[in-house]
Amino acid sequence: MAYLSSVFPGHFPAHGASPGWDGLPPERRFAEERSRCFAPAWQLAGHSQELRARGDYLTIELATTRALIVRDAARTRAFDNSCPNQPHALVMARRGKLAGAISCPLHRLSFALDGTPADPAASAPLVALELAVTGGLLCVAPAGAAAAPRFLPGGETGEPARVINETVEFSEHEVLADWKIAIEQLLLHRMPEHEVQGGVQNFGAPELASDPAGHQLRWRAVPGTDTNGTGADGAAWQRMYQWPNILLEWRPDGVSAIQVIPLTAGQSRWQCLEYAYRDPDARTQEQGARARAGRSEALRLDIDLASSTQRGLASPGYRASHQGSVPSGIAAFRQLLATQLR
Ligand code: FES
The missing domain is CATH 2.102.10.10 (Rieske [2Fe-2S] iron-sulphur domain)
Incomplete structure (x- = not known):
């Protein structure tokens, strides 16, 4: 470190120095985030x-x-x-x-x-x-990692009872937004407060549960009226955020996931996986197809908003007004991030 700080002044802490996080150059902060948040993660x-x-x-x-x-x-x-x-x-x-x-x-x-x-x-x-x-x-x-997270709504492990279709959709999108901005955008759009105020989907009173030990946020809600094309058959949807970068959605017709991979400071790759169950009834299948169209639209919007937020942060004229409260999902994400980077 002493050698590196002499060769690249300002990029590495001098011997004995402990600079604040804000004092580190972006590439050094990115390297720290990758090794502390992502290297040990499932x-x-x-x-x-x-x-x-x-x-x-x-x-x-x-x-x-x-x-x-x-x-x-x-x-x-x-x-x-x-x-x-x-x-x-x-x-x-x-x-x-x-x-x-x-x-x-x-x-x-x-x-x-x-x-x-x-x-x-x-x-x-x-x-x-x-x-x-x-x-x-x-x-x-990586070898020797801590126990794997539990993804199923009830916390069970292993295989689900449902069989998926062989046609699986997997897509990747390179986005000009930092992974943290990407996660905040996805949480903002897909966790409770936004849904209550009328998001891409329309749900009745959602319930949010936080599991700090498992580094998870869980959200459960029943689709409201048919205005969003998903019907109101009483079957609950569940969404989950798993630290540091995975959002999952469980529905009667299948499961989908978005995983945000950091590429550089200010750039990320979003990996989208879609699995449909093989045996849903005709109504659930039809609702699933309409909901899939809604998800592509929501993804496009999230990519555009995340990239635009990244550009906005870089704009010298921008001043955040800090009006209103921070949504609960985002507050939980920031808390986890602060704990890892302390
Ligand atoms: S064996 Fe892989 S590059 Fe030669």
Whole structure:
């Protein structure tokens, strides 16, 4: 640190100095956020039912690792998806089927589906990641991570009873907004206060529960009238925010998630996953299709508002007026953030 602070004055704390958070340059703050908030976190990778047969795989680029999840005969495993010889991904596609081995596309260095070397040139196995299934969703974390979060509305772990359709929607959006602005925008739009005031969806009195130990916020509400196209059949929707970057929504027709990945200070990638249940009745299916259209519209709005907020913060003429109270979801997020960065 003493050396770095002499070579890059102002970018690293001088020996013995303890500068305030605000005094650090943005790239240093970003590095701290990534290592304190994201490196130990469990992250969403897909759904367990996407991997139905031997060789089926999923890949995903996360904040501090890229993950490859592979189904072997009876077991599913997760690895760091990096070639040992070059820092590129071993497997590039989001989803597919491996013919019995994991091979680098360049020199064909290969590994068995359990990660062990299948080539004399490979001197070590692939780096294993922790893998957990919670509410049917596949989550990965670095080896030795704390227990996985519980995603199901009742807090159960493992597989859900419902079967999902094979058609899965996965999309990624690069957004010119910092991950913190992205999360605040999503919480503002999707947690209670906004819904009460008439958001994209229309719900009756929502209930918000906070679980500080599990780093979660849970929201439960029943759709109101049919004006939003989702019907009023009395079935509750549940939304959940999982620290630091996952928003989940459970509905009668399926489950969807948005995961915000920090790319740089001021830029993030939003990963959107949509799973529809295979067997809902015709009415629920129709409501699901209409709600899906509403979700795309809401996502577009959230991306536009988050990018615009980022530009607004950078504008020298902008002064926040601090009118009104901070919504409860955002207050809870700021509290968690402050605890991690203390
Ligand atoms: S670059 Fe991957 S094995 Fe050579």
